[in-house]
Amino acid sequence: MRGHGAVNSRCAVEVGIDAVSEQLGVDPMTFRLANLLPPHSRTITGFRITSTGMRECLAKVREQSGWDEKFRKMPFGRGIGVGCGFFISGSGLPIHWDPENFPHATVHLQCDMDGGVTVHTGAAEIGQGSDTAVAQAVSEVLALPLDMIRVRSKESDTSPVDLGSYSSRVTFMNANAAIRAAIDLRDQILKAAWDLTGYHPDQLVLGDRRVYYKHDPAIGVSWLQACHKAQADSGSLIATGSYRTSPMGGVHKGAAAGLAPAYSFSAYVAEVEVDAETGFTKVIKAWAAHDCGKALNPLAVEGQIIGSCHMGMGQVLSEEMKYGRGGNLLNPDLLDYKIMSVHEMPEVIPIIVESNDPEGPFGAKEAGEGPLLPILPAVCNAVYDAIGIRPSELPLTPDRVHKLIEKKCKAMGIDEPMDLPNPSFTPSPLQDIIAQRADDHAQRDLERDLLKDRSSYVNGVLFGFDPDRPISEQDDGWREAITPTQEDLVDDNKRAAKAWKHVERRYRGDA
Amino acid sequence: MRVPPFILHTPTSIEEAMDTAGTLQADGKEFDWIAGGTDLLPNYKWHLNTQNDVISLASIKEMRTLSPTHIGAMVKLHDLVEGTNSHPLLRQTAGSIASVLIRRQGTVGGNICLDTRCFWFNQSEEWRRSIEWCHKCDCDTGADCRVIPNQNTLCVATYQADLAPAFMCLDASIHLISPSGQRSMPLNEFFELDGMKRNVLEEGEIVSHLTLPDDAADWHGKYEKLCLRESWDFPEAGVAIAWKGAGNELQGLRIATTGCESIPGFHQEQAEDALENWQGKDSVKALGQAIRKEVKPVNNTYFPPAYRRKMLSVLVKRAIAPLFEE
Ligand SMILES: Cc1cc2nc3c(=O)[nH]c(=O)nc-3n(C[C@H](O)[C@H](O)[C@H](O)COP(=O)(O)OP(=O)(O)OC[C@H]3O[C@@H](n4cnc5c(N)ncnc54)[C@H](O)[C@@H]3O)c2cc1C
Ligand code: SF4
Numbered sequence: 001m002r003g004h005g006a007v008n009s010r011c012a013v014e015v016g017i018d019a020v021s022e023q024l025g026v027d028p029m030t031f032r033l034a035n036l037l038p039p040h041s042r043t044i045t046g047f048r049i050t051s052t053g054m055r056e057c058l059a060k061v062r063e064q065s066g067w068d069e070k071f072r073k074m075p076f077g078r079g080i081g082v083g084c085g086f087f088i089s090g091s092g093l094p095i096h097w098d099p100e101n102f103p104h105a106t107v108h109l110q111c112d113m114d115g116g117v118t119v120h121t122g123a124a125e126i127g128q129g130s131d132t133a134v135a136q137a138v139s140e141v142l143a144l145p146l147d148m149i150r151v152r153s154k155e156s157d158t159s160p161v162d163l164g165s166y167s168s169r170v171t172f173m174n175a176n177a178a179i180r181a182a183i184d185l186r187d188q189i190l191k192a193a194w195d196l197t198g199y200h201p202d203q204l205v206l207g208d209r210r211v212y213y214k215h216d217p218a219i220g221v222s223w224l225q226a227c228h229k230a231q232a233d234s235g236s237l238i239a240t241g242s243y244r245t246s247p248m249g250g251v252h253k254g255a256a257a258g259l260a261p262a263y264s265f266s267a268y269v270a271e272v273e274v275d276a277e278t279g280f281t282k283v284i285k286a287w288a289a290h291d292c293g294k295a296l297n298p299l300a301v302e303g304q305i306i307g308s309c310h311m312g313m314g315q316v317l318s319e320e321m322k323y324g325r326g327g328n329l330l331n332p333d334l335l336d337y338k339i340m341s342v343h344e345m346p347e348v349i350p351i352i353v354e355s356n357d358p359e360g361p362f363g364a365k366e367a368g369e370g371p372l373l374p375i376l377p378a379v380c381n382a383v384y385d386a387i388g389i390r391p392s393e394l395p396l397t398p399d400r401v402h403k404l405i406e407k408k409c410k411a412m413g414i415d416e417p418m419d420l421p422n423p424s425f426t427p428s429p430l431q432d433i434i435a436q437r438a439d440d441h442a443q444r445d446l447e448r449d450l451l452k453d454r455s456s457y458v459n460g461v462l463f464g465f466d467p468d469r470p471i472s473e474q475d476d477g478w479r480e481a482i483t484p485t486q487e488d489l490v491d492d493n494k495r496a497a498k499a500w501k502h503v504e505r506r507y508r509g510d511a
Numbered sequence: 512m513r514v515p516p517f518i519l520h521t522p523t524s525i526e527e528a529m530d531t532a533g534t535l536q537a538d539g540k541e542f543d544w545i546a547g548g549t550d551l552l553p554n555y556k557w558h559l560n561t562q563n564d565v566i567s568l569a570s571i572k573e574m575r576t577l578s579p580t581h582i583g584a585m586v587k588l589h590d591l592v593e594g595t596n597s598h599p600l601l602r603q604t605a606g607s608i609a610s611v612l613i614r615r616q617g618t619v620g621g622n623i624c625l626d627t628r629c630f631w632f633n634q635s636e637e638w639r640r641s642i643e644w645c646h647k648c649d650c651d652t653g654a655d656c657r658v659i660p661n662q663n664t665l666c667v668a669t670y671q672a673d674l675a676p677a678f679m680c681l682d683a684s685i686h687l688i689s690p691s692g693q694r695s696m697p698l699n700e701f702f703e704l705d706g707m708k709r710n711v712l713e714e715g716e717i718v719s720h721l722t723l724p725d726d727a728a729d730w731h732g733k734y735e736k737l738c739l740r741e742s743w744d745f746p747e748a749g750v751a752i753a754w755k756g757a758g759n760e761l762q763g764l765r766i767a768t769t770g771c772e773s774i775p776g777f778h779q780e781q782a783e784d785a786l787e788n789w790q791g792k793d794s795v796k797a798l799g800q801a802i803r804k805e806v807k808p809v810n811n812t813y814f815p816p817a818y819r820r821k822m823l824s825v826l827v828k829r830a831i832a833p834l835f836e837e
Contacts, residue, residue: 277825318739330630336813343741399818
């Protein structure tokens, strides 16, 4: 499963938010819009939020799904629900080694005699398109067509070490490393072109397999001439680049979990049909907005969104391991481990939202695990809208839902499930207040985004913090550090990342 | 999980098939029939009761005849679905089986003779070894049934084929041929407990075809199937209902179920009771309850038995619904 650990807890939180809005008599969409973090803020747990497109995601799915016309207004058995999610664009602290000493990602480039560039990377292409992403990053910086970039990502003897294809980190970290390597290579080419043309690199432009004078494109040299010159000068044309995250996180217990250089955000709306007599849930359509910072490869992002919906649909509706009395897995095959088939797959409208992250490669964040999160709660909340049942256990297999329906019927003294009341919505006075707050916050976010000052907004008003002063000034126990002090290390309760104390031992024959 | 090697015999006529069967029997060899193989081969892959010799019926042309009242055992499920003059109830039911790919391979005879299924049985050999086998495939260990233990004699594996209840509701007869002759019977008499015996077929006997009575065209009906996904999934419960006449003027009613017990159920008594006191829509609920009471699923398929049982009355209601549309 994608986004392991985050998915189920996110679903619980989002279903809880829906239940809270219901109790407060407010529209869950507005409720969410009134409680979003602004861009460039810091959460109470120490996450540094840079860009966020959450507001735009919610606005888009609200509009495209026709939320305002549908929410609590559809006939019994038909429902609509919203769910949100956010996800790390790469784990801030690498799981394998000391981030102080080693980078998260390294990429080597080698420019060949034919002018083509070979990328050596350890990032594992597992079908998600990471080879394409790294090739795109290099081709963008060097202004070369993609067919001049070769990616060698599957050879552990020639590639630099990479942390792995996990935590939705590859595009963010590896493409950042690739960009740095490409800039190094570009500078070498520009220097050679300077020697050949007499124009300073500041005045030269790369494009169309040429390096030319920016005020008169006719003056210039071909990419190949510049390459050969650079190779003649230095013997070989190679470059390397790496990426490491900036210091982040507090020193409290658990501080290491969920830290990332950037976060993706998403909001989905699902429309479902629930058969109250049998407990079957069918997802009719899903509107899926995902803020991936910048879609370097929009087709792949859309594919990830749709694929995530498929995976998440299984997680919310059908996929589970069934164990027998003696602990035997009863359904270890694809017939009885129910992955949704094409018939069950709803139409998914992928909506890409681009918040242009300041630290992401060309503004990109992740589109790997994050897009899965919101489909689960969106479906759960839609089931509530359809029949007024709020499940607390996944997956929502027909037998489970049917049990809940029976229970409710019994509690209400109703014989036929079809006679259950259709959930309705009467806004409380709070609705207008939070709608106003949502509008105010939209304005606040816009202003923060335009602000040059990127110091973090502190999200701790509820806990008595001033949003505009750094949290370390306001809380004695708060220190921002990526490396713990000696004191922190001896205090077992302090640092979640025990890895700091872990000494790597390798057998060298003499030890 | 490889299919173990076996000798495949490919007779081209029923007569030749009977000769082959006779010869093998005379040599004291046990064997299996194979039609489309969509059930037998997966079971062989799992090393479930495999045989050294397998006789294929695939080349026997005479078993592929398809007319409104004669359905050869080797008629492909897909051809039954596409056959414009097949009975609409059969077409609809066959269309709900597995997927197009499997329907193009699987046959009517194979579907009727489908092996029973069970969570403790349809598993790889290693898996079954870990539970020390079960009665249906005990590898001579004398293992117990894992669903209802301490009985040692019966298997309660579930019959999960779709076509049988539809055929039963059309009052179909089944025709069998063996080296010692031919016999025919109403389809509901073909099935015989338990989950291992499954039906009355003797060693060396095949199903040659099924026939429908001439008045089958006067009967209308519907099949309702309970399964999680729209394709692939075996019925966790299935109800076929056929009727003659319309609305409140009902002249005939038949009802059959599958996917709940070791053999499909033909519920003549319940149908007759309902017909006798027929009050249109108002009788449906009682009919559903009667069927639900009659059928007793056990815990060996995907959905829990209590749920499957409850769904029977819903399936009855939905299968009979077209009777009241007009
Ligand atoms: C993924 C999957 C999903 C499936 N889903 C369904 C489903 O939803 N509903 C359903 O009903 N079935 C389902 N099936 C089961 C099966 O594929 C079909 O029932 C099919 O009709 C079996 O026909 P066959 O010709 O392939 O049978 P085979 O595998 O060739 O034979 C099945 C059994 O019948 C015996 N047999 C075959 N023909 C004769 C004959 N003429 N005389 C005597 N014995 C005979 C064989 O010896 C064997 O024991 C599914 C199978 C798979 C693999
Ligand atoms: S019902 Fe019992 S004997 Fe039959 S297959 Fe299942 S476990 Fe084995």
